[in-house]
Amino acid sequence: MKIVIVGGVAGGMSTAARLRRLDEAAEIVVLERSGHVSFANCGLPYHLSGTIADRDDLLLQTPEGLRARFDLDVRVRHEVTAIDREARTVTIVDLATGRESVETWDHLVLSPGAAPFVPDVPGKERGHTLRNIEDLDGLVAALDGTPGGPVRSAVVVGAGFIGLEAAENLRERGLDVTVVELADQVMAPLDAEMALRVADELTAHGVALELGTSLSAVGEHAVTLADGRQVDADLVLFAVGVRPDTTLARGTGLAIGPRGGIAVDEQQRTSDPRIFALGDVAEKTDAVDGGAALVPLANLANRHGRRVADVIAGRPARSGVTQSTAIVKVFGLTAAMSGWSEKRARAAGVPVGVVHTHAASHAGYYPGAQAMALKVVYRESDGRLLGVQAIGHEGVDKRVDVIATAMRAGMAVEALADLELAYAPPFGSAKDPVNVVGYVAENRRSGLDDALQWHEVAAAVGGGASVLDVRTSEEHEAGHLPGALHVPLDDLRSRLAALPAGDLVVYCGVGQRAHVAARLLRQHGRRVRNLDGGWQTWSTSPAGRAVGVLV
Numbered sequence: 159m160k161i162v163i164v165g166g167v168a169g170g171m172s173t174a175a176r177l178r179r180l181d182e183a184a185e186i187v188v189l190e191r192s193g194h195v196s197f198a199n200c201g202l203p204y205h206l207s208g209t210i211a212d213r214d215d216l217l218l219q220t221p222e223g224l225r226a227r228f229d230l231d232v233r234v235r236h237e238v239t240a241i242d243r244e245a246r247t248v249t250i251v252d253l254a255t256g257r258e259s260v261e262t263w264d265h266l267v268l269s270p271g272a273a274p275f276v277p278d279v280p281g282k283e284r285g286h287t288l289r290n291i292e293d294l295d296g297l298v299a300a301l302d303g304t305p306g307g308p309v310r311s312a313v314v315v316g317a318g319f320i321g322l323e324a325a326e327n328l329r330e331r332g333l334d335v336t337v338v339e340l341a342d343q344v345m346a347p348l349d350a351e352m353a354l355r356v357a358d359e360l361t362a363h364g365v366a367l368e369l370g371t372s373l374s375a376v377g378e379h380a381v382t383l384a385d386g387r388q389v390d391a392d393l394v395l396f397a398v399g400v401r402p403d404t405t406l407a408r409g410t411g412l413a414i415g416p417r418g419g420i421a422v423d424e425q426q427r428t429s430d431p432r433i434f435a436l437g438d439v440a441e442k443t444d445a446v447d448g449g450a451a452l453v454p455l456a457n458l459a460n461r462h463g464r465r466v467a468d469v470i471a472g473r474p475a476r477s478g479v480t481q482s483t484a485i486v487k488v489f490g491l492t493a494a495m496s497g498w499s500e501k502r503a504r505a506a507g508v509p510v511g512v513v514h515t516h517a518a519s520h521a522g523y524y525p526g527a528q529a530m531a532l533k534v535v536y537r538e539s540d541g542r543l544l545g546v547q548a549i550g551h552e553g554v555d556k557r558v559d560v561i562a563t564a565m566r567a568g569m570a571v572e573a574l575a576d577l578e579l580a581y582a583p584p585f586g587s588a589k590d591p592v593n594v595v596g597y598v599a600e601n602r603r604s605g606l607d608d609a610l611q612w613h614e615v616a617a618a619v620g621g622g623a624s625v626l627d628v629r630t631s632e633e634h635e636a637g638h639l640p641g642a643l644h645v646p647l648d649d650l651r652s653r654l655a656a657l658p659a660g661d662l663v664v665y666c667g668v669g670q671r672a673h674v675a676a677r678l679l680r681q682h683g684r685r686v687r688n689l690d691g692g693w694q695t696w697s698t699s700p701a702g703r704a705v706g707v708l709v
């Protein structure tokens with residue numbers, strides 16, 4: 159059996175190595191267009207700052223090493239230019255010599271990845287992209303000094319994961335960095351009130367943000383924005399997303415899915431059952447609604463490589479769904495997410511409940527505890543977990559991973575209350591932030607509490623509700639919701655009769671004291687809703703920013 163694999167990085171090399179472990183007799187050929195295989199794409203941004211000082215640390219394997227360990231025939235700088243499905247061949251060009259050759263196959267595996275999208279603006283050829291080692295070398299050469307003079311400023315176009323990682327590392331290198339983003343927030347998968355925390359971290363570290371605008375031209379030392387303003391840019395990096403590289407698949411008539419990636423079944427087979435596709439080029443199945451999804455993440459490329467090898471070797475295997483679980487470091491912050499955001503669920507017309515909490519990363523009495531903003535989205539009808547977002551410092555990764563696992567298990571949000579998680583003061587809390595989300599949700603879903611979101615306050619007030627702040631005087635004076643009545647929680651019982659008639663929206667710092675207040679008020683016959691996530695969420699939301707609140 160002869161297997162030809164196109165693309166020798168995440169998906170392709172995972173397939174090749176697993177296949178060899180399963181089948182010592184198979185002939186395995188890996189064809190890679192760039193000069194390197196098995197390099198660490200995910201580490202590329204960190205060489206820009208010198209955090210990963212030695213570029214060669216990003217090169218995880220060589221063709222010689224792969225030949226020795228796995229008996230793989232790995233050819234770098236070999237591009238596959240065509241597939242003949244009838245003859246079961248691929249046409250290959252040796253990029254060093256220009257020589258063309260043909261290779262036969264019994265199974266063909268396509269893992270060519272995705273190509274960075276470059277907007278069609280004048281001067282775009284001056285911009286860089288960051289996808290492989292060659293791109294990195296080009297960027298580093300430009301940063302080290304160009305004929306045009308020293309590089310002092312950079313514009314990163316796109317505020318997604320790669321854009322923000324690049325922005326941070328260019329800033330760490332000492333450049334003046336501006337991020338230009340078409341959307342009105344950074345990190346599009348996050349909800350707005352979560353993304354603002356990331357934006358704050360960027361600006362606090364001197365990265366300028368130009369949101370809600372695009373680039374109209376790239377000049378030699380500046381870019382022009384859509385409104386005509388110029389921004390200094392000795393260097394421009396395009397990080398506006400990637401497109402599945404479907405050139406070969408389209409050329410040979412393989413089915414393309416609704417999102418523009420190669421359509422595959424749950425065994426990663428394309429419309430030609432002898433041809434497999436995986437990684438960034440292939441469409442995935444969304445865990446929430448079962449729809450087609452493009453999710454260019456390394457876990458999926460590696461995991462699906464394992465599955466493709468299993469299927470080729472005759473083992474039962476299925477790829478499963480994707481939750482798009484992702485994480486990024488932005489200076490001192492960690493932002494992580496899995497599943498659907500609130501805005502995505504609402505746009506899809508799925509009625510959802512939402513819990514925001516701001517629990518400490520570990521026991522408050524043990525040094526170094528810091529609050530993490532945690533947001534969980536669940537299906538209103540049955541509580542099924544749909545998504546999680548977390549922004550904070552230590553322990554963000556752990557909480558998102560735990561909730562992502564609960565999502566995969568199909569758990570309901572209130573079941574988080576009963577998870578038994580590792581605890582000692584340096585690591586967590588006897589009421590872990592994950593448990594706290596479960597407690598809050600359990601109270602809401604069992605009817606003990608009722609909540610509203612930051613974006614629902616204006617409508618509630620417009621409908622006649624009064625806003626009640628139950629925090630301390632110091633907290634109230636430092637900033638409060640417009641028009642809020644102030645009654646500290648400990649005075650509430652004695653001032654019940656003085657409260658205005660009608661519906662109440664009650665809030666505190668994060669929602670806990672407001673819950674105590676709401677329980678008291680409800681038992682006195684009042685209709686009351688607790689502002690989810692309290693002041694901590696509202697003040698960092700677009701609603702809070704609109705009235706000029708500073709956190």
Ligand code: FAD
Nearest residue numbers: 165167168169191199200238270271437438454455456459
């Ligand atoms: P790739 O790993 O890109 O490999 C495809 C290879 O195919 C390429 O090397 C290409 O040269 C080759 N190829 C294409 N066409 C041909 C052809 N015709 N003939 C021969 N060879 C061909 N994911 C995360 O989950 N976490 C992260 O932190 C993260 N950070 C990232 C940072 C950067 C800068 C980048 C670029 C990506 C990052 N990713 C991250 C995404 C992750 O690297 C990709 O999802 C993953 O590499 C996809 O694997 P793949 O096999 O589909 O494609």
